[in-house]
Amino acid sequence: MKVYFDNAATTAIDEEVLAAMMPFLTEHFGNPSTQYSFGRDTRAAVEEARKTIAQLINASAGEIIFTSGATEANNMAIKGSVNYLGVERIITSPIEHHCVEYSVDFCRDNLHVETAIVKIDGNGNVDLEDLQNLLKASDKKTLVTLMHANNEIGTLLDIEKAGALCKQYHALFHSDTVQTFAHFPIDVQKMNVDFMSGAAHKFHGPKGIGFLYMRKQNKVQPFIHGGGQERGFRAGTENVYGIVGMAAAAKKAYANLENDRAYILDLKNYFITKLKENFPDIDFNGNIDKRSLFTVLNVSFPPNDKSALLLFMLDMDGICCSGGSACGSGASAGSHVINALHKDENRVSIRFSFSKHNTREEVDYVIEKLRKIFIG
Numbered sequence: 001m002k003v004y005f006d007n008a009a010t011t012a013i014d015e016e017v018l019a020a021m022m023p024f025l026t027e028h029f030g031n032p033s034t035q036y037s038f039g040r041d042t043r044a045a046v047e048e049a050r051k052t053i054a055q056l057i058n059a060s061a062g063e064i065i066f067t068s069g070a071t072e073a074n075n076m077a078i079k080g081s082v083n084y085l086g087v088e089r090i091i092t093s094p095i096e097h098h099c100v101e102y103s104v105d106f107c108r109d110n111l112h113v114e115t116a117i118v119k120i121d122g123n124g125n126v127d128l129e130d131l132q133n134l135l136k137a138s139d140k141k142t143l144v145t146l147m148h149a150n151n152e153i154g155t156l157l158d159i160e161k162a163g164a165l166c167k168q169y170h171a172l173f174h175s176d177t178v179q180t181f182a183h184f185p186i187d188v189q190k191m192n193v194d195f196m197s198g199a200a201h202k203f204h205g206p207k208g209i210g211f212l213y214m215r216k217q218n219k220v221q222p223f224i225h226g227g228g229q230e231r232g233f234r235a236g237t238e239n240v241y242g243i244v245g246m247a248a249a250a251k252k253a254y255a256n257l258e259n260d261r262a263y264i265l266d267l268k269n270y271f272i273t274k275l276k277e278n279f280p281d282i283d284f285n286g287n288i289d290k291r292s293l294f295t296v297l298n299v300s301f302p303p304n305d306k307s308a309l310l311l312f313m314l315d316m317d318g319i320c321c322s323g324g325s326a327c328g329s330g331a332s333a334g335s336h337v338i339n340a341l342h343k344d345e346n347r348v349s350i351r352f353s354f355s356k357h358n359t360r361e362e363v364d365y366v367i368e369k370l371r372k373i374f375i376g
């Protein structure tokens with residue numbers, strides 16, 4: 001049996017999404033920047049997709065920039081807000097994805113930006129009182145960058161509260177929403193975000209395409225220079241089939257949001273119950289209640305003589321899951337997220353992450369294999 005429990009790393013593309021993309025890989029190949037019919041067709045498809053993404057987050061189409069993925073979108077927002085919007089100080093958390101963490105480090109080391117790290121608790125919840133104190137402490141123009149859901153442990157930020165605090169103290173607010181866009185309702189007005197990012201491959205769309213939402217009052221200059229694509233904000237011929245696929249995947253995800261959420265949450269809760277029944281020493285990293293992403297479960301196993309080889313042994317049994325961050329899939333050592341929670345270093349953490357394609361039978365199979373490893 002093959003079990004894919006690494007859906008926070010990437011998801012399988014939906015057949016319907018692929019079908020929507022195919023004409024743009026075949027007959028509709030025109031460059032959207034051209035004026036004749038071939039180009040007009042692809043231009044119309046790109047603009048339709050932009051409208052779709054904008055409507056889903058209560059933004060306007062002019063505020064959506066298509067990018068190569070979330071890494072580029074997050075880099076553009078953070079470095080751009082320093083380079084073009086006068087940001088002199090960045091507040092962030094110790095558990096951001098590396099593309100955010102290293103962008104902030106870059107601004108600190110090369111662009112003379114002051115940085116502050118907000119406190120988190122042992123489950124990765126941001127201390128909003130500390131955020132308020134940090135916001136109060138300086139008059140410098142500040143960007144707050146906090147992810148909506150952590151990709152390794154699933155802990156959710158109270159994004160509306162964080163956004164309200166940023167508004168109160170006139171700070172710009174960027175949120176890495178890669179794990180929540182197309183999984184949760186997102187409203188950029190209610191959440192008061194100035195920048196947010198998404199990547200299609202996290203919601204059954206294609207890889208290599210994402211977007212940045214930029215509030216119209218706070219637009220940064222291009223990160224990639226060249227032609228005038230994306231209304232001058234991002235040069236390079238558009239990834240038309242990717243853009244069409246991302247919009248199709250997002251539309252489908254939002255149309256089925258409640259059903260998919262209920263199904264996946266039930267699966268996750270079933271897994272939690274089975275783990276507790278079978279392994280008395282089991283623990284979890286991050287929240288496992290409603291302040292948690294329903295797709296992610298980070299399990300902490302007690303050390304035993306085989307625990308160092310756990311991922312490898314699961315892989316031998318056809319089970320795909322992750323030991324560290326999504327993008328370091330397969331690496332069990334040194335997660336900066338798990339380290340920041342200050343848990344027992346000897347325990348082994350494995351992230352299982354689910355999609356609508358997973359089943360209870362797969363959970364039973366994983367439990368059986370874990371029993372074999374831990375109990376014999």
Ligand SMILES: Cc1ncc(COP(=O)(O)O)c(C=O)c1O
Pocket residue numbers: 008009068069070071072097099147149150151176178179199210326327
């Ligand atoms: C929270 C988060 N942010 C950003 C990224 C980067 O996304 P991409 O690799 O599509 O650029 C990931 C990917 O794992 C992620 O989980």
